[in-house]
Amino acid sequence: MDKVEIPKKAIYRLSLYQRCLSKLHENGKETVSSSALAGAAGVKPAQLRKDLTYFGQFGTRGLGYSVTELRDAIREALGREQLQPVIMVGAGNLGVALLRYRGFEKEGFEVVAAFDAVPEAVVSRGISVPVYGQGEVTRFIRENDVRLAILCVPGGVAQEAANELVGAGVQGILNFSPTLLQVPDAVTVNNVDLALELENLSYFVSHGE
Amino acid sequence: MDKVEIPKKAIYRLSLYQRCLSKLHENGKETVSSSALAGAAGVKPAQLRKDLTYFGQFGTRGLGYSVTELRDAIREALGREQLQPVIMVGAGNLGVALLRYRGFEKEGFEVVAAFDAVPEAVVSRGISVPVYGQGEVTRFIRENDVRLAILCVPGGVAQEAANELVGAGVQGILNFSPTLLQVPDAVTVNNVDLALELENLSYFVSHGE
DNA sequence: TCGTGTGAAGACGTTCACAGCT
DNA sequence: AGCTGTGAACGTCTTCACACGA
DSSP states (O other): OOSSOOOHHHHHHHHHHHHHHHHHHHTTOOEEOHHHHHHHHTSOHHHHHHHHHTTOOOEETTTEEEHHHHHHHHHHHTTOSSOEEEEEEOOSHHHHHHHHSTHHHHTTEEEEEEEESSHHHHHTTTOSSOEEEGGGHHHHHHHHTOOEEEEOSOHHHHHHHHHHHHHHTOOEEEEOSSSOOOOOTTSEEEEOOHHHHHHHHHHHHHHOO | OOSSOOOHHHHHHHHHHHHHHHHHHHTTOOEEOHHHHHHHHTSOHHHHHHHHHTTOOOEETTTEEEHHHHHHHHHHHHTOSSOEEEEEEOOSHHHHHHHHSTHHHHTTEEEEEEEESSTHHHHTTTOSSOEEEGGGHHHHHHHHTOOEEEEOSOHHHHHHHHHHHHHHTOOEEEEOSSSOOOOOTTSEEEEOOHHHHHHHHHHHHHHOO
16 A cells, blocks of 8 residues: 555664653653664664655754654554553463563553463463453454454464454464464564574574684 | 675574474475475575575485485584573563473573572572572573573663673573663674564554555 | 576665755 | 755665576
8 A cells, every 4th residue: 555665674663763762751852863863773873764754754954853753753653542452362381471571561552361271270370461261262352352462372273373363353463482374464473483583593602703 | 704694584594494394304204395395484485495505505406305404404504403501681570481481492492590680589480490699690601601691681781781691701692671782793682572573563453454 | 307506686675975954 | 054854876685587407
Protein backbone atom coordinates (compact mmCIF):
# COMPACT_ATOMS: atom_id res chain seq x y z
CA MET A 1 0.00 0.00 0.00
CA ASP A 2 2.89 2.35 0.67
CA LYS A 3 4.56 3.97 -2.30
CA VAL A 4 8.01 3.79 -0.80
CA GLU A 5 8.78 0.68 1.19
CA ILE A 6 9.99 1.35 4.71
CA PRO A 7 12.94 -0.80 5.78
CA LYS A 8 12.07 -3.18 8.57
CA LYS A 9 15.22 -2.11 10.38
CA ALA A 10 14.06 1.47 10.33
CA ILE A 11 11.00 0.45 12.34
CA TYR A 12 13.22 -1.10 14.98
CA ARG A 13 15.26 2.04 15.20
CA LEU A 14 12.15 4.17 15.52
CA SER A 15 11.28 2.33 18.73
CA LEU A 16 14.78 2.96 19.89
CA TYR A 17 14.57 6.67 19.16
CA GLN A 18 11.34 6.85 21.06
CA ARG A 19 12.95 5.30 24.08
CA CYS A 20 15.79 7.80 23.93
CA LEU A 21 13.35 10.67 23.53
CA SER A 22 11.47 9.58 26.64
CA LYS A 23 14.72 9.61 28.54
CA LEU A 24 15.59 13.06 27.22
CA HIS A 25 12.16 14.28 28.22
CA GLU A 26 12.64 12.99 31.75
CA ASN A 27 15.88 14.89 31.89
CA GLY A 28 14.06 18.09 31.00
CA LYS A 29 15.41 18.49 27.46
CA GLU A 30 13.03 20.25 25.12
CA THR A 31 14.85 20.08 21.82
CA VAL A 32 17.44 17.76 20.39
CA SER A 33 19.54 17.67 17.23
CA SER A 34 19.78 14.69 14.95
CA SER A 35 23.37 14.14 15.93
CA ALA A 36 22.64 14.19 19.64
CA LEU A 37 19.72 11.80 19.36
CA ALA A 38 21.56 9.56 16.96
CA GLY A 39 24.46 9.41 19.37
CA ALA A 40 22.18 8.30 22.18
CA ALA A 41 20.65 5.62 19.98
CA GLY A 42 23.97 4.40 18.60
CA VAL A 43 23.39 5.30 14.96
CA LYS A 44 24.68 7.93 12.53
CA PRO A 45 22.89 11.26 12.28
CA ALA A 46 22.11 10.83 8.59
CA GLN A 47 20.46 7.53 9.31
CA LEU A 48 18.23 9.01 11.95
CA ARG A 49 17.13 11.79 9.61
CA LYS A 50 16.51 9.34 6.80
CA ASP A 51 14.47 7.10 9.06
CA LEU A 52 12.28 10.02 10.03
CA THR A 53 11.63 11.06 6.44
CA TYR A 54 9.80 7.78 5.88
CA PHE A 55 7.05 9.17 8.08
CA GLY A 56 7.17 12.90 7.52
CA GLN A 57 9.02 16.03 8.50
CA PHE A 58 9.35 16.69 12.17
CA GLY A 59 12.30 19.00 12.64
CA THR A 60 13.09 22.66 12.30
CA ARG A 61 16.10 23.49 10.17
CA GLY A 62 18.80 25.19 12.08
CA LEU A 63 17.30 24.11 15.37
CA GLY A 64 16.56 20.42 15.67
CA TYR A 65 13.56 18.48 16.90
CA SER A 66 11.11 19.15 19.67
CA VAL A 67 11.54 16.22 22.05
CA THR A 68 7.87 15.82 22.87
CA GLU A 69 6.60 16.42 19.35
CA LEU A 70 8.97 13.92 17.85
CA ARG A 71 8.19 11.39 20.54
CA ASP A 72 4.49 11.67 19.91
CA ALA A 73 4.94 11.60 16.15
CA ILE A 74 6.93 8.39 16.39
CA ARG A 75 4.41 6.91 18.77
CA GLU A 76 1.72 7.60 16.22
CA ALA A 77 3.80 6.27 13.36
CA LEU A 78 4.35 3.04 15.28
CA GLY A 79 0.66 2.74 16.06
CA ARG A 80 1.34 2.84 19.77
CA GLU A 81 -1.18 5.46 20.73
CA GLN A 82 -3.45 3.24 22.76
CA LEU A 83 -2.51 0.40 25.07
CA GLN A 84 -2.30 -2.92 23.24
CA PRO A 85 -3.50 -6.06 24.97
CA VAL A 86 -1.15 -9.03 24.63
CA ILE A 87 -1.61 -12.65 25.58
CA MET A 88 1.02 -15.15 26.64
CA VAL A 89 0.63 -18.58 25.10
CA GLY A 90 2.55 -21.29 26.89
CA ALA A 91 3.39 -20.72 30.52
CA GLY A 92 6.30 -23.05 31.06
CA ASN A 93 9.61 -21.87 32.44
CA LEU A 94 10.19 -19.22 29.82
CA GLY A 95 6.60 -18.02 29.62
CA VAL A 96 6.29 -17.62 33.37
CA ALA A 97 9.64 -15.92 33.43
CA LEU A 98 8.54 -13.36 30.92
CA LEU A 99 5.33 -12.80 32.82
CA ARG A 100 7.29 -12.05 35.96
CA TYR A 101 9.67 -9.85 34.07
CA ARG A 102 7.70 -6.67 33.66
CA GLY A 103 9.80 -5.24 30.84
CA PHE A 104 6.86 -5.22 28.48
CA GLU A 105 4.59 -3.19 30.68
CA LYS A 106 7.16 -0.49 31.04
CA GLU A 107 6.85 0.16 27.32
CA GLY A 108 3.09 0.30 27.28
CA PHE A 109 1.92 -3.25 26.68
CA GLU A 110 -0.44 -5.10 28.94
CA VAL A 111 -0.25 -8.86 29.20
CA VAL A 112 -3.89 -9.60 29.94
CA ALA A 113 -3.91 -13.39 30.18
CA ALA A 114 -1.78 -16.51 29.90
CA PHE A 115 -2.68 -19.89 28.46
CA ASP A 116 -1.17 -23.27 29.08
CA ALA A 117 -1.96 -26.90 28.41
CA VAL A 118 -1.85 -27.51 32.16
CA PRO A 119 -2.99 -24.24 33.73
CA GLU A 120 -3.28 -25.78 37.19
CA ALA A 121 0.48 -26.25 37.30
CA VAL A 122 1.04 -22.59 36.61
CA VAL A 123 -1.36 -20.90 38.98
CA SER A 124 0.80 -21.55 41.99
CA ARG A 125 3.78 -19.78 40.50
CA GLY A 126 2.79 -16.38 41.75
CA ILE A 127 1.81 -14.60 38.60
CA SER A 128 -0.59 -11.71 38.58
CA VAL A 129 -2.40 -12.42 35.32
CA PRO A 130 -5.12 -15.06 34.98
CA VAL A 131 -4.05 -18.41 33.53
CA TYR A 132 -6.48 -20.35 31.34
CA GLY A 133 -6.44 -23.69 29.59
CA GLN A 134 -5.16 -23.84 26.04
CA GLY A 135 -8.66 -24.63 24.85
CA GLU A 136 -9.90 -21.19 25.75
CA VAL A 137 -7.45 -19.27 23.60
CA THR A 138 -9.74 -18.80 20.63
CA ARG A 139 -12.69 -17.63 22.66
CA PHE A 140 -10.56 -15.20 24.64
CA ILE A 141 -8.94 -13.69 21.57
CA ARG A 142 -12.29 -13.12 19.90
CA GLU A 143 -13.97 -11.68 22.97
CA ASN A 144 -11.14 -9.35 23.84
CA ASP A 145 -10.06 -8.40 20.35
CA VAL A 146 -6.47 -9.48 20.99
CA ARG A 147 -4.05 -8.93 18.13
CA LEU A 148 -0.68 -9.66 19.71
CA ALA A 149 0.53 -12.90 21.23
CA ILE A 150 3.77 -14.05 22.80
CA LEU A 151 4.37 -17.69 21.97
CA CYS A 152 6.42 -19.68 24.49
CA VAL A 153 5.26 -23.24 23.89
CA PRO A 154 7.68 -26.11 23.13
CA GLY A 155 8.87 -26.33 19.53
CA GLY A 156 6.84 -29.42 18.81
CA VAL A 157 3.47 -27.77 19.30
CA ALA A 158 4.38 -24.26 18.19
CA GLN A 159 2.92 -24.49 14.70
CA GLU A 160 -0.29 -25.95 16.01
CA ALA A 161 -0.62 -23.18 18.59
CA ALA A 162 0.18 -20.55 15.98
CA ASN A 163 -2.56 -21.87 13.71
CA GLU A 164 -5.02 -21.49 16.54
CA LEU A 165 -3.91 -17.93 17.22
CA VAL A 166 -4.07 -16.93 13.59
CA GLY A 167 -7.44 -18.55 13.16
CA ALA A 168 -8.80 -16.55 16.04
CA GLY A 169 -7.55 -13.28 14.64
CA VAL A 170 -4.10 -12.65 16.07
CA GLN A 171 -2.01 -10.56 13.68
CA GLY A 172 1.36 -10.49 15.37
CA ILE A 173 3.28 -13.26 17.10
CA LEU A 174 6.43 -12.88 19.13
CA ASN A 175 7.80 -16.39 18.78
CA PHE A 176 10.25 -17.73 21.35
CA SER A 177 10.10 -21.32 20.18
CA PRO A 178 12.91 -22.52 17.91
CA THR A 179 10.48 -23.28 15.11
CA LEU A 180 9.91 -21.72 11.72
CA LEU A 181 6.25 -20.75 11.86
CA GLN A 182 4.15 -20.99 8.74
CA VAL A 183 1.58 -18.18 8.75
CA PRO A 184 -0.40 -16.16 6.22
CA ASP A 185 1.23 -13.03 4.79
CA ALA A 186 -1.07 -10.78 6.76
CA VAL A 187 0.38 -12.08 10.03
CA THR A 188 3.76 -10.92 11.26
CA VAL A 189 6.06 -13.20 13.19
CA ASN A 190 9.08 -11.94 15.08
CA ASN A 191 11.39 -14.71 16.15
CA VAL A 192 13.50 -14.50 19.26
CA ASP A 193 15.73 -17.51 19.21
CA LEU A 194 17.84 -17.48 22.32
CA ALA A 195 20.00 -20.46 21.48
CA LEU A 196 20.67 -19.00 18.04
CA GLU A 197 21.88 -15.76 19.53
CA LEU A 198 24.29 -17.62 21.78
CA GLU A 199 25.59 -19.70 18.91
CA ASN A 200 26.09 -16.58 16.89
CA LEU A 201 28.11 -15.02 19.68
CA SER A 202 30.15 -18.14 19.89
CA TYR A 203 31.28 -17.69 16.31
CA PHE A 204 32.59 -14.19 16.87
CA VAL A 205 34.31 -15.23 20.07
CA SER A 206 36.14 -18.01 18.26
CA HIS A 207 37.04 -15.96 15.23
CA GLY A 208 37.79 -12.55 16.69
CA GLU A 209 41.45 -11.71 17.10
CA MET B 1 41.83 -11.29 8.60
CA ASP B 2 39.46 -12.86 6.08
CA LYS B 3 39.91 -11.85 2.45
CA VAL B 4 36.18 -11.98 1.77
CA GLU B 5 33.99 -10.65 4.50
CA ILE B 6 31.30 -13.06 5.68
CA PRO B 7 27.89 -11.44 6.17
CA LYS B 8 26.79 -11.43 9.78
CA LYS B 9 23.41 -12.73 8.68
CA ALA B 10 25.03 -15.71 7.04
CA ILE B 11 26.38 -16.77 10.42
CA TYR B 12 22.90 -16.73 11.89
CA ARG B 13 21.63 -18.85 9.06
CA LEU B 14 24.45 -21.30 9.48
CA SER B 15 23.25 -22.04 13.00
CA LEU B 16 19.81 -22.52 11.58
CA TYR B 17 21.02 -24.94 8.95
CA GLN B 18 22.81 -26.91 11.60
CA ARG B 19 19.65 -27.26 13.63
CA CYS B 20 17.75 -28.48 10.57
CA LEU B 21 20.50 -30.92 9.76
CA SER B 22 20.33 -32.39 13.26
CA LYS B 23 16.62 -32.88 12.81
CA LEU B 24 17.13 -34.54 9.43
CA HIS B 25 19.74 -36.77 10.98
CA GLU B 26 17.33 -37.85 13.70
CA ASN B 27 14.84 -38.71 11.00
CA GLY B 28 17.35 -41.00 9.38
CA LYS B 29 18.09 -38.88 6.30
CA GLU B 30 21.59 -39.29 4.96
CA THR B 31 21.69 -36.78 2.16
CA VAL B 32 19.83 -33.57 1.46
CA SER B 33 19.64 -31.15 -1.46
CA SER B 34 20.10 -27.43 -1.12
CA SER B 35 16.47 -26.84 -1.95
CA ALA B 36 15.20 -29.30 0.65
CA LEU B 37 17.44 -27.92 3.39
CA ALA B 38 16.70 -24.35 2.40
CA GLY B 39 13.00 -25.09 2.56
CA ALA B 40 13.34 -26.44 6.07
CA ALA B 41 15.27 -23.38 7.14
CA GLY B 42 12.98 -20.91 5.40
CA VAL B 43 15.46 -19.49 2.92
CA LYS B 44 16.03 -19.76 -0.83
CA PRO B 45 18.25 -22.53 -2.16
CA ALA B 46 20.69 -20.13 -3.77
CA GLN B 47 21.18 -18.38 -0.49
CA LEU B 48 21.99 -21.59 1.30
CA ARG B 49 24.56 -22.54 -1.31
CA LYS B 50 26.09 -19.08 -1.22
CA ASP B 51 26.30 -19.18 2.56
CA LEU B 52 28.15 -22.46 2.43
CA THR B 53 30.71 -21.20 -0.08
CA TYR B 54 31.96 -18.73 2.49
CA PHE B 55 33.42 -21.71 4.32
CA GLY B 56 34.24 -24.21 1.61
CA GLN B 57 32.71 -26.82 -0.64
CA PHE B 58 30.66 -29.50 1.02
CA GLY B 59 28.31 -30.91 -1.58
CA THR B 60 28.39 -33.37 -4.43
CA ARG B 61 27.06 -32.07 -7.72
CA GLY B 62 24.03 -33.94 -8.87
CA LEU B 63 23.51 -35.43 -5.44
CA GLY B 64 23.39 -32.91 -2.65
CA TYR B 65 24.99 -32.84 0.77
CA SER B 66 25.79 -35.56 3.27
CA VAL B 67 23.74 -34.65 6.33
CA THR B 68 26.34 -35.60 8.87
CA GLU B 69 29.29 -34.20 6.96
CA LEU B 70 27.64 -30.88 6.43
CA ARG B 71 26.50 -30.73 10.04
CA ASP B 72 30.01 -31.34 11.29
CA ALA B 73 31.50 -28.91 8.81
CA ILE B 74 29.16 -26.17 9.97
CA ARG B 75 29.82 -27.00 13.58
CA GLU B 76 33.50 -26.55 12.95
CA ALA B 77 32.97 -23.35 11.00
CA LEU B 78 30.98 -21.92 13.89
CA GLY B 79 33.62 -22.89 16.41
CA ARG B 80 31.18 -25.12 18.26
CA GLU B 81 33.28 -28.22 18.49
CA GLN B 82 33.75 -28.22 22.22
CA LEU B 83 31.29 -27.27 24.93
CA GLN B 84 31.42 -23.56 25.75
CA PRO B 85 31.00 -22.44 29.36
CA VAL B 86 28.63 -19.51 29.82
CA ILE B 87 27.85 -17.43 32.88
CA MET B 88 24.63 -15.69 33.76
CA VAL B 89 25.08 -12.20 35.18
CA GLY B 90 22.04 -10.87 36.98
CA ALA B 91 19.62 -13.40 38.41
CA GLY B 92 16.43 -11.41 38.73
CA ASN B 93 13.19 -12.55 37.17
CA LEU B 94 14.51 -12.81 33.67
CA GLY B 95 17.87 -14.26 34.58
CA VAL B 96 16.37 -16.98 36.76
CA ALA B 97 13.81 -17.68 34.08
CA LEU B 98 16.49 -18.24 31.51
CA LEU B 99 18.36 -20.48 33.91
CA ARG B 100 15.30 -22.63 34.37
CA TYR B 101 14.64 -22.65 30.67
CA ARG B 102 17.10 -25.21 29.39
CA GLY B 103 17.01 -24.10 25.76
CA PHE B 104 20.68 -23.24 25.79
CA GLU B 105 21.87 -26.59 26.99
CA LYS B 106 20.02 -28.36 24.26
CA GLU B 107 22.26 -26.59 21.75
CA GLY B 108 25.48 -27.41 23.51
CA PHE B 109 26.10 -24.59 25.94
CA GLU B 110 26.62 -25.03 29.63
CA VAL B 111 25.62 -22.30 32.02
CA VAL B 112 28.17 -22.91 34.74
CA ALA B 113 27.35 -20.19 37.24
CA ALA B 114 25.12 -17.22 37.96
CA PHE B 115 25.96 -13.94 39.65
CA ASP B 116 23.72 -11.47 41.38
CA ALA B 117 24.02 -8.45 43.62
CA VAL B 118 21.95 -10.31 46.22
CA PRO B 119 22.77 -13.99 45.71
CA GLU B 120 21.00 -15.02 48.91
CA ALA B 121 17.66 -14.03 47.41
CA VAL B 122 18.24 -16.26 44.43
CA VAL B 123 19.43 -19.47 45.99
CA SER B 124 15.98 -20.46 47.14
CA ARG B 125 14.54 -20.31 43.66
CA GLY B 126 15.37 -23.85 42.78
CA ILE B 127 18.13 -23.42 40.26
CA SER B 128 20.72 -26.06 39.65
CA VAL B 129 23.73 -23.82 39.01
CA PRO B 130 25.69 -22.14 41.80
CA VAL B 131 24.87 -18.49 42.47
CA TYR B 132 27.64 -16.15 43.58
CA GLY B 133 27.84 -12.51 44.56
CA GLN B 134 28.49 -9.95 41.88
CA GLY B 135 31.90 -9.27 43.39
CA GLU B 136 33.15 -12.72 42.42
CA VAL B 137 32.52 -12.34 38.71
CA THR B 138 36.02 -11.28 37.76
CA ARG B 139 37.70 -14.03 39.73
CA PHE B 140 35.40 -16.68 38.33
CA ILE B 141 35.84 -15.60 34.73
CA ARG B 142 39.61 -15.66 35.05
CA GLU B 143 39.78 -18.97 36.86
CA ASN B 144 37.40 -20.75 34.51
CA ASP B 145 38.41 -19.07 31.28
CA VAL B 146 34.85 -17.96 30.55
CA ARG B 147 34.35 -16.13 27.29
CA LEU B 148 30.57 -15.89 27.00
CA ALA B 149 28.15 -14.14 29.34
CA ILE B 150 24.43 -13.58 29.39
CA LEU B 151 23.64 -10.20 30.85
CA CYS B 152 20.29 -9.85 32.59
CA VAL B 153 20.87 -7.01 35.01
CA PRO B 154 18.66 -3.90 35.14
CA GLY B 155 19.40 -1.25 32.51
CA GLY B 156 20.89 1.17 35.01
CA VAL B 157 23.80 -1.05 35.94
CA ALA B 158 24.27 -2.87 32.64
CA GLN B 159 27.19 -0.80 31.39
CA GLU B 160 28.98 -1.15 34.69
CA ALA B 161 28.50 -4.90 34.70
CA ALA B 162 29.62 -5.13 31.09
CA ASN B 163 32.81 -3.25 31.89
CA GLU B 164 33.56 -5.77 34.60
CA LEU B 165 32.96 -8.69 32.25
CA VAL B 166 35.10 -7.23 29.51
CA GLY B 167 37.85 -6.38 31.94
CA ALA B 168 37.94 -9.97 33.12
CA GLY B 169 38.21 -11.35 29.60
CA VAL B 170 34.70 -12.02 28.35
CA GLN B 171 34.53 -11.72 24.58
CA GLY B 172 30.84 -12.17 23.87
CA ILE B 173 27.83 -10.76 25.70
CA LEU B 174 24.23 -11.68 25.12
CA ASN B 175 22.58 -8.54 26.40
CA PHE B 176 18.98 -8.63 27.58
CA SER B 177 19.00 -5.20 29.17
CA PRO B 178 17.54 -2.35 27.15
CA THR B 179 20.83 -0.50 27.13
CA LEU B 180 23.29 0.34 24.40
CA LEU B 181 26.51 -1.22 25.70
CA GLN B 182 29.79 0.48 24.99
CA VAL B 183 32.49 -2.16 24.53
CA PRO B 184 35.85 -2.53 22.76
CA ASP B 185 35.77 -3.69 19.13
CA ALA B 186 37.15 -7.09 20.06
CA VAL B 187 34.06 -7.83 22.12
CA THR B 188 30.80 -8.83 20.45
CA VAL B 189 27.45 -7.84 21.90
CA ASN B 190 24.18 -9.38 20.75
CA ASN B 191 21.18 -7.47 21.98
CA VAL B 192 17.88 -9.15 22.70
CA ASP B 193 15.44 -6.39 23.42
CA LEU B 194 12.11 -7.95 24.27
CA ALA B 195 10.12 -4.75 24.50
CA LEU B 196 11.56 -3.59 21.19
CA GLU B 197 10.42 -6.77 19.48
CA LEU B 198 6.90 -6.28 20.76
CA GLU B 199 6.82 -2.66 19.66
CA ASN B 200 8.03 -3.73 16.27
CA LEU B 201 5.23 -6.25 15.96
CA SER B 202 2.79 -3.61 17.00
CA TYR B 203 3.70 -1.53 13.96
CA PHE B 204 3.01 -4.32 11.51
CA VAL B 205 -0.24 -5.18 13.23
CA SER B 206 -1.43 -1.61 12.88
CA HIS B 207 -0.29 -1.17 9.31
CA GLY B 208 -1.02 -4.54 7.75
CA GLU B 209 -4.09 -4.71 5.58
C1' DT C 1 20.26 -35.29 -16.06
C1' DC C 2 20.50 -33.46 -11.62
C1' DG C 3 22.08 -30.32 -8.26
C1' DT C 4 26.16 -27.78 -6.72
C1' DG C 5 29.29 -23.74 -7.03
C1' DT C 6 29.73 -19.06 -8.51
C1' DG C 7 30.37 -14.70 -11.25
C1' DA C 8 27.19 -11.21 -12.53
C1' DA C 9 23.04 -8.64 -11.85
C1' DG C 10 19.82 -6.88 -8.92
C1' DA C 11 17.63 -5.25 -4.67
C1' DC C 12 18.15 -3.18 -0.53
C1' DG C 13 19.94 -0.24 3.04
C1' DT C 14 23.35 3.17 4.48
C1' DT C 15 26.15 7.15 4.03
C1' DC C 16 27.46 11.29 1.79
C1' DA C 17 27.15 15.94 0.61
C1' DC C 18 24.77 19.75 -0.20
C1' DA C 19 20.52 22.51 -1.11
C1' DG C 20 17.26 25.01 1.42
C1' DC C 21 14.74 26.66 5.49
C1' DT C 22 14.89 29.30 9.99
C1' DA D 1 25.38 30.14 10.79
C1' DG D 2 23.19 26.00 11.96
C1' DC D 3 20.71 21.83 11.17
C1' DT D 4 17.27 19.47 8.63
C1' DG D 5 15.65 17.04 4.45
C1' DT D 6 17.00 14.40 0.50
C1' DG D 7 18.74 12.84 -4.16
C1' DA D 8 22.69 10.44 -5.49
C1' DA D 9 26.67 7.48 -4.55
C1' DC D 10 28.12 3.77 -2.25
C1' DG D 11 28.40 -0.71 -0.08
C1' DT D 12 26.33 -4.89 1.31
C1' DC D 13 23.47 -8.82 0.85
C1' DT D 14 20.40 -11.54 -2.11
C1' DT D 15 18.97 -13.65 -6.25
C1' DC D 16 19.65 -15.16 -10.82
C1' DA D 17 21.28 -18.10 -14.28
C1' DC D 18 24.35 -21.04 -16.04
C1' DA D 19 28.79 -23.65 -16.24
C1' DC D 20 30.52 -27.74 -14.46
C1' DG D 21 31.14 -32.16 -12.13
C1' DA D 22 28.95 -36.60 -10.65
